[in-house]
Amino acid sequence: MxxxxxxxxxxxxxxxxxxxxxxxxxxxxxxxxxxxxxxxxxxxxxxxxxxxxxxxxxxxxxxxxxxxxxPPFRHLPYDPYRPRLYTRQELMEGWSLENDRSLDLRIYEHFAAHGRKHPHVLEALAMRLHDHAVDDALADLLEGRVEGDGVKRVVGIMGGHSMGRDEEDFKRVARVAWHLAREGYFVATGGGPGVMEAGNLGAYFAGEDAEALEWALSHMEAAPGYQHEDYSRLALEVIERYPHGTSSLAVPTWFYGHEPTNWFSRHVAKYFSNSLREDGLLAIATHGVIYARGSAGTTQEVFMDACQNHYRTFQVVSPMVFLGRDWFGERTGIHEAVVRQAGEQKYGEYIALVDGVEECVDFVRNHPPAVV
Structure with a gap:
């Protein structure tokens, strides 16, 4: 609206x-x-x-x-009334390869010390106002008032933060995101490492050919996890070689702790409240959500998404694509559980279990959101 x-x-x-x-x-x-x-x-x-x-x-x-x-709040490392989303550059101000004193880390340290458990009433109000401001700025972006290119067709990509850059599943997610962004979809992820980085990385390279993306994937796999000492350095080398990436969105949170800011997203909607962040990310992904391998957090997101489809919470039914037949099939039974829950409802037609990149993209393309 x-x-x-x-x-x-x-x-x-x-x-x-x-x-x-x-x-x-x-x-x-x-x-x-x-x-x-x-x-x-x-x-x-x-x-x-x-x-x-x-x-x-x-x-x-x-x-x-x-x-x-x-009135203004004083002595906070963040602005509760900020009018725009974060950028990666803003959050990483103060960071270097040798030392992390980034704004992102300083906000997290303040949150951990003053707001995560039993916050003072003013801290609680400041965080709620901040997250409301992020909601508002996100609406500006998605409704075309920021980049001026019209309402965005958002596809979400969800999955585990521990998936390594050297894993084939990571590369498959990046290739899916590359195809989607090239077709004009706006990729949104949870903003962290693992599957989320793969989604933003693939979208970042949408203006380049497939060989460029494959070079980036090969270059970064030497530092597979964010604990690796070269994790950020290799990402920065990719950005230095390809500085003009395609726009995408990251929606992370300070709630779970400090993780590296996603290097490949242009817009960052970072929240204090994880529940607002997760529900909101699923709500804006009106053109579908692609799920890659993850753990309990990903499973929770699957059923939150199913609930939105089931009750038509936002007057739209959109695709739920499970990328990985073995994981979402025999290993976890998640796909079957969602299909059974859907029953004869409309969104049952919008659930897919796939393995291939083209199969995944085709399903999103051939199942535009149904207004109900």
């Missing part, structure tokens, strides 16, 4: 309003030097999120004029 409110997240946009802020949302701006005649501004129904105002402009005055004002 497209937004109906005016969101103002730059001073230029604010000044273009010419004092007419009725019903607008003004997000995270330093307004102290904006030169706005605040005593004349129409701000009935406006919402100010984390803004700084000039001296002489009191919150009480704005409230009396009909505005709602959420």
């Amino acid at each position: 497209m937004k109906a409110v005016r969101e103002i997240d730059s001073l230029n946009s604010l000044l273009r309003q010419r004092g007419q802020l009725r019903g607008a949302v003004v997000q995270g701006l330093d307004l102290s030097q904006a030169g706005v005649p605040w005593h004349e501004v129409d701000c009935d129904g406006a919402v100010f999120l984390g803004c700084d105002f000039p001296e002489g402009v009191g919150v009480e005055e704005l409230v009396l004029k009909g505005a709602t004002v959420f």
Whole structure:
């Protein structure tokens, strides 16, 4: 659903309003030097999120004029009112091969110390507001207001974070993502290592030929897991050789601990709440979810997705593709369990168990989302 409110997240946009802020949302701006005649501004129904105002402009005055004002939070390593998604460069600011003092790590350390268990009420509110801001920025991206290329056809790729770069399953996921992104689908993953890195890596190379992707896969397999000392170095060497990758999305979380930021995603929607992150990622993947081998977390995501399809939570039925006949068949029985649960419902036609890259891509292509 497209937004109906005016969101103002730059001073230029604010000044273009010419004092007419009725019903607008003004997000995270330093307004102290904006030169706005605040005593004349129409701000009935406006919402100010984390803004700084000039001296002489009191919150009480704005409230009396009909505005709602959420004050800034101080001394946090993150902005609860951020107007945009993260980028990999932003999260990795302060990182080097020799030392990790990245923003990503500093936010995690603050979260672990102050917010993960029994947070103070202000910490809890700041985290909820942050995750709401990420939701909002994600909607901007997917509805075409960020890259200007229209509403995105999102396909999610889910699976285990421990899958090594040297495994054939990793390479198969990357090839699937490469094909999908070349056909105009927007690849979204959980943003971590393993299957998730494979998905973003394949999408990153969509503007290159298959040989380029195969070179990257071969180059990176010498550091199969994120604990390897050369894990990040090899990824950076790939990016240095191919610096202009295709856009994709990572949706990670600080909840499970600190893992390396996914190097190959352009947009990062990182959450404190893992439940919001997982449910939201499945919700935006309206053109289907591809599941590769994983553990309990992947299994949980499978049945969350099935629940969304079963109850038509978002008025759409979309594909569920299990990539790996042995794993999702005899090894775990997950595919059969989902098919049995679907019964005669519509989404039963949207469940596939496949092995091959082309078979997987064909199923997504031939099963566009059904509006119900």
